Each structure stands twice: as C-alpha cells, then as structure tokens.
Amino acid sequence: MSWLTEYQDLPGVQASFANWNSVQANRFTEIGVACNAVASGTKGAYGATRAANADDTRWTGGRWYAVIGFTVQLPVTTISFKGPMWGNFRFGLPAGLPTVSTANYFLDLQRQYPNENLIPVFNGYDAGSVLLEVADAAASTSPKIDIIAVECKNNPASG
Amino acid sequence: MADYTHTDLQLVGRHVPDEGGGPFENMNQAMAAGHDVVNPVTGMYEIGVLIEGAFVPLITEKASLVFDRIEIAKQAQASQAETASTQAAGSTQANEGEGAQPDTGPLSDQAAPTDSSQG
Numbered sequence: 228m229s230w231l232t233e234y235q236d237l238p239g240v241q242a243s244f245a246n247w248n249s250v251q252a253n254r255f256t257e258i259g260v261a262c263n264a265v266a267s268g269t270k271g272a273y274g275a276t277r278a279a280n281a282d283d284t285r286w287t288g289g290r291w292y293a294v295i296g297f298t299v300q301l302p303v304t305t306i307s308f309k310g311p312m313w314g315n316f317r318f319g320l321p322a323g324l325p326t327v328s329t330a331n332y333f334l335d336l337q338r339q340y341p342n343e344n345l346i347p348v349f350n351g352y353d354a355g356s357v358l359l360e361v362a363d364a365a366a367s368t369s370p371k372i373d374i375i376a377v378e379c380k381n382n383p384a385s386g
Numbered sequence: 387m388a389d390y391t392h393t394d395l396q397l398v399g400r401h402v403p404d405e406g407g408g409p410f411e412n413m414n415q416a417m418a419a420g421h422d423v424v425n426p427v428t429g430m431y432e433i434g435v436l437i438e439g440a441f442v443p444l445i446t447e448k449a450s451l452v453f454d455r456i457e458i459a460k461q462a463q464a465s466q467a468e469t470a471s472t473q474a475a476g477s478t479q480a481n482e483g484e485g486a487q488p489d490t491g492p493l494s495d496q497a498a499p500t501d502s503s504q505g
Contacts, residue, residue, distance in 0.1 A: 263406065263419075263420055264420055265421055265426075265428075267422050268422050270450075274420065274422055275420055275421065275422045364451075365451045365454075366423075366426065366450040366454075367407070367426035367427055367450055368428075368450070369404045369407065369420075369428055369429075
C-alpha cells in the first residue's frame with residue numbers, strides 16, 4: 228500500500244510545485260522520458276535511486292519541466308520522486324493498477340484540488356538531481372518508467 | 387463436436403529475465419543497471435502451452451514471486467520430510483520396545499545374574 232500526503236507548510240522547504248493554469252500558460256511541448264529505476268532485491272524496500280537522466284538525456288537545461296505523471300509496463304507498489312527542488316522528500320504513487328491512472332496523476336490531482344499547486348516542477352539542468360525510486364512486493368521488479376512532463380520555457384512554479 | 391485443431395497441449399513454464407537484469411560480475415555492474423544486489427531475479431515467469439513447438443503464453447507472473455514460492459515449497463517439503471523421518475524413527479523404536487524386555491541399562495544387565503545367583 229502507498230499513499231500521498233500533502234503538507235500545507237513544511238518549515239525549511241520551498242518545494243517547487245505549480246498550478247496547472249500556470250503550466251498551460253508556459254507550455255512549450257510535452258515530453259516522455261524513460262527511466263529504468265528498479266525495485267530492491269529486498270521485497271518491500273525502495274530500490275537504488277535512479278536519476279531522471281540516467282537512461283534518457285533529452286531533458287534540456289534551462290527549460291522547466293512540469294511532471295504530470297508517468298507510465299509503467301508492470302504494476303509496482305510505489306514509484307517515488309525526490310530531489311532538492313522538493314526538499315528531498317519523497318512523493319509518488321502506486322503504479323500500474325487498473326484503478327489508478329498514472330499518466331496524468333498529478334494533473335488529475337490538480338483537477339480535484341484546483342486551488343492548490345500540485346504539479347511538481349524542475350529545471351532541466353537539475354535532471355540529474357531528480358531521483359526515482361521503486362518499491363514493490365516482488366524483488367528487483369523493473370517497471371520501465373516513462374516520465375510524462377510538460378516542457379515550459381519559463382518556470383511555472385514561480386508565478 | 388468441437389473442431390479443435392490441437393488437443394492434449396503440453397503446459398510449460400519459462401523464466402524471461404529482463405534485458406538489463408544480469409548476470410553481473412560485480413556490484414558496480416549491478417548498481418549501474420539500478421540493482422542493489424549482484425544476482426537479482428528479474429523479469430517475468432511465463433506459463434503457456436506448446437502448439438506445434440510454438441510457445442503461446444497464457445499467464446505471466448513476476449519471476450521473483452514465482453521463485454520465492456518455489457523456495458518456500460522446497461523448504462516446506464524438506465521440513466515435512468524431516469518430520470516424517472523423525473516420526474518414523476520414533477515409531478520404529480516404539481515397536482522394538484514392545485517385544486523386548488524393559489531396558490534398564492548396561493549396569494542392570496550385568497547385575498542381573500549376580501542377583502539371580504544370590505536368590
């Protein structure tokens with residue numbers, strides 16, 4: 228089981244999340260980027276972190292990326308993101324279940340809470356600091372993640 | 387009558403590891419592929435049928451889960467076999483004990499003639 232908790236205020240953390248309206252206003256294009264993070268050899272534990280640019284280097288420095296979700300080829304318990312732009316705290320969701328649409332997950336979340344800033348944003352220069360982790364009930368599962376993001380020319384989280 | 391083209395199909399299973407799932411020579415190679423163990427069980431286990439030599443998958447399961455179950459089954463079988471052999475040994479000893487005189491130990495065996503001569 229995994230779940231996502233929103234903290235309205237996390238002292239010391241200036242997390243980079245944007246509103247969908249701001250993402251739309253700054254949109255340049257959409258991009259899908261592969262990241263082959265795998266689960267741990269120990270069942271239930273998070274596997275080794277894998278950078279967002281470890282398997283696909285098409286992130287462009289200076290462009291901003293609003294992560295709206297990801298796709299997987301195999302269901303896993305949790306896929307999480309973390310990085311300094313989000314205070315190095317994990318956030319993520321269960322992946323590959325028939326009842327959870329992961330491709331637009333953060334966008335769907337935004338639609339449920341339109342006044343919140345719920346879409347994670349990072350700069351292409353920092354793609355190496357965006358770390359993905361996989362946890363699963365089976366050992367060493369490789370879900371073959373494709374991160375779905377909206378590429379923006381300006382930072383949608385700053386507005 | 388159903389017009390089956392193939393009957394008595396053979397049910398088979400096979401492990402299909404991930405392309406990047408090893409085997410790795412050392413931990414550095416494993417880490418580069420994202421794994422935290424040198425010999426991860428990756429990929430899927432496919433169960434299917436052979437139709438004229440062609441494998442047609444019916445279901446797939448995460449390979450590590452299948453091999454975990456196999457390992458658990460082996461351990462359970464070994465445990466049962468050990469328990470059965472222990473019980474068998476116990477019952478054999480009990481059967482032998484029913485037809486023999488009560489064993490009071492080597493000292494009593496040696497002492498018995500002495501006791502009878504005295505009596």
